[in-house]
Amino acid sequence: MKKTRQKDRDVPGPQSPWDEIAPGLWMGGHYWTDPAGQLRPVVVGAEFDLVISLFTRPGHGPDPRVEHLVGELPDAPLTGAQLRTVLRLAGAARRALDSGRRILVRCHSGYNRSGLDRGPDPEPGAPFRP
Numbered sequence: 001m002k003k004t005r006q007k008d009r010d011v012p013g014p015q016s017p018w019d020e021i022a023p024g025l026w027m028g029g030h031y032w033t034d035p036a037g038q039l040r041p042v043v044v045g046a047e048f049d050l051v052i053s054l055f056t057r058p059g060h061g062p063d064p065r066v067e068h069l070v071g072e073l074p075d076a077p078l079t080g081a082q083l084r085t086v087l088r089l090a091g092a093a094r095r096a097l098d099s100g101r102r103i104l105v106r107c108h109s110g111y112n113r114s115g116l117d118r119g120p121d122p123e124p125g126a127p128f129r130p
Contacts, residue, residue, distance in 0.1 A: 014109055017042040024102050025093070029109040030060050042106075049101035052089050055108045062104075075108070 018028025044061035051062040071085040
């Protein structure tokens, strides 16, 4: 497997497994930091209807009955092919949201790559449109 994660970035782990960033759209990672400061794995079960993984590791889910789209991306500048993967996954997220499904977009820690599939809102409170 090719490297998709930078090491030793001096960034603390997230304080929750995932966070809702827009109605029905959640962003998260494969690890989180508990209140005692311990790094813990995030294992997705059936909490979501669609999981989009931009980084994967065995044993982190989701449940086999949950739709799972994988597009491993580096935590670095993207190539044209990788940008097309982002657009494909963003389109899948948009269609799922439009049909009322709950979506989790995740990478290693839920900070950088997961935000690619979300993109910024044109204005606060605007609906999700990749």
